[in-house]
Amino acid sequence: MAIVLFLSRYLITVPKVMNVGQHDEHHIRFSTTFIIMIFIAGLVLGGIVSVYVNYQQMSALQKKLSNLADQVSRLSGNQTVYNENVTIYQNSTALVDLYQNVKDSVVLVSVRSSTEAGEGSGFVYNYSGAVVVITNYHVVHEAISVSVTFSDGDGYSASVLGTDPYADLAVLNVSAPQDEFKPLEVVSSSTLKVGDLVIAIGNPYGLVGSMTTGIVSALGRTIDEEELIGNFRIANVIQTSVLINPGNSGGPLLDALGNVVGITTAVVKDAQGLAFAIPSNTIQKEVGALIANGSYSDHSYLGVAGTDMTYELAQQYDLNVTYGWRVAEVNATGPAHDAGIQAGDVIIEINNTRIRNGDEMLSYTEENTVPDETVILTIVRGSQTLTKPVVLGTRPPPPV
Numbered sequence: 001m002a003i004v005l006f007l008s009r010y011l012i013t014v015p016k017v018m019n020v021g022q023h024d025e026h027h028i029r030f031s032t033t034f035i036i037m038i039f040i041a042g043l044v045l046g047g048i049v050s051v052y053v054n055y056q057q058m059s060a061l062q063k064k065l066s067n068l069a070d071q072v073s074r075l076s077g078n079q080t081v082y083n084e085n086v087t088i089y090q091n092s093t094a095l096v097d098l099y100q101n102v103k104d105s106v107v108l109v110s111v112r113s114s115t116e117a118g119e120g121s122g123f124v125y126n127y128s129g130a131v132v133v134i135t136n137y138h139v140v141h142e143a144i145s146v147s148v149t150f151s152d153g154d155g156y157s158a159s160v161l162g163t164d165p166y167a168d169l170a171v172l173n174v175s176a177p178q179d180e181f182k183p184l185e186v187v188s189s190s191t192l193k194v195g196d197l198v199i200a201i202g203n204p205y206g207l208v209g210s211m212t213t214g215i216v217s218a219l220g221r222t223i224d225e226e227e228l229i230g231n232f233r234i235a236n237v238i239q240t241s242v243l244i245n246p247g248n249s250g251g252p253l254l255d256a257l258g259n260v261v262g263i264t265t266a267v268v269k270d271a272q273g274l275a276f277a278i279p280s281n282t283i284q285k286e287v288g289a290l291i292a293n294g295s296y297s298d299h300s301y302l303g304v305a306g307t308d309m310t311y312e313l314a315q316q317y318d319l320n321v322t323y324g325w326r327v328a329e330v331n332a333t334g335p336a337h338d339a340g341i342q343a344g345d346v347i348i349e350i351n352n353t354r355i356r357n358g359d360e361m362l363s364y365t366e367e368n369t370v371p372d373e374t375v376i377l378t379i380v381r382g383s384q385t386l387t388k389p390v391v392l393g394t395r396p397p398p399p400v
Helices: 004-017 020-088 091-107 280-293 310-317 358-368
Strands: 106-112 117-127 132-136 145-149 157-163 168-176 197-202 209-224 233-240 253-255 260-267 275-279 304-308 325-330 346-350 374-381 384-391
Touching: 004 346, 091 106, 091 197, 091 253, 106 157, 117 197, 117 260, 117 280, 132 280, 145 168, 157 280, 168 280, 197 233, 197 260, 197 275, 209 275, 209 358, 233 260, 233 358, 260 280, 260 310, 275 280, 304 358, 346 358
Parallel strands: none
Antiparallel strands: 106 117, 106 145, 117 132, 132 168, 145 157, 157 168, 197 209, 197 253, 209 233, 233 275, 253 260, 260 275, 304 325, 325 346, 346 374, 374 384
16 A cells, blocks of 8 residues: 555656656656556566465465375374274273183082092083083092082082092083083184283182183193002193182183183192193093093003103213103013013104194093094104104003
8 A cells, every 4th residue: 555655656656846847747647657557567477476375385284284184184093903903802891701601600518538628620611501610630639528509609519520630630510400500611722822812710718709811831741640540641731821719729720701611720839920721632532421421531651651851861871862751760561572672672653743842742642532543653762763653542541
């Protein structure tokens, strides 16, 4: 506005300053008008250019803001997914729900022998219409009376239907109304992997219905129970970090869905986070025979004793293998003797499956073979590698 006023004042005063004729005055007015028009056109063009430049800058800025918004959106999306994963694996609500779903299936097993009383755990299982309670053999060993108490506090007498000391399993028949029995689902333990979440529910020191959690620490372990099974070992056992105590024995080991994958059985004395469970595959394999026959007798038998092979033993005996199971003794009436296995042989394969130690040898035969089956042993004898077919036998009856 200031520029326009300045130009108007200039146009009014020009004639008074210059003393010229009519023609010159007309020429001056025309020139002045022309200059004004050029000036105005310049202003208009400058305004247009300025608007265009500003528009381009605004468009570029809007594009940058849009890109930034997209990046923020993607980051927010990633954060949401991460939070959902945390919810799936760590939300304690899932464990709360799992406990509520299974707690009524876990029972307290009370026993009395001629000298003492004891307690353990168990769980309800439906095997082809036969509803029973599964527990450990060592819980009911030498019991003269057995009772089972459910989570509602009601207790009933029970009797032992079948036992297998070699797998530390027992099956109980409980004289209770049908509505007390809420069976758990027993699934294959073959899918277990080291690191899988597992949960134990039982009655440590009589504290009924206690739950602890942990992970699968190892598979294919073996454990000793010399008092019950002599020099043999319980094979193909699950090692876990779940905290269990006396009274947990016989309770279920559950997966993250609340299905039974094992039975809590033993701990290493004075150790922390070293607990063991009989795998559910053993339950599924034996429970029918335990109910029908009262026992299970299809444990394969090789008839050798020995020790795990090591680098030091390889150096000592001048062998070129540092893994496997070195035979120290061969039973003169056993299958290995009949197949020509000798003391000093190192078993490194069974049926083309690598055997690193005694745990793997015993677990393989327990999980994958039956008596009277022929297996192919690969052995190292001195500088030779030999294969020997062996017809497996049956373990002799346990000492008690």
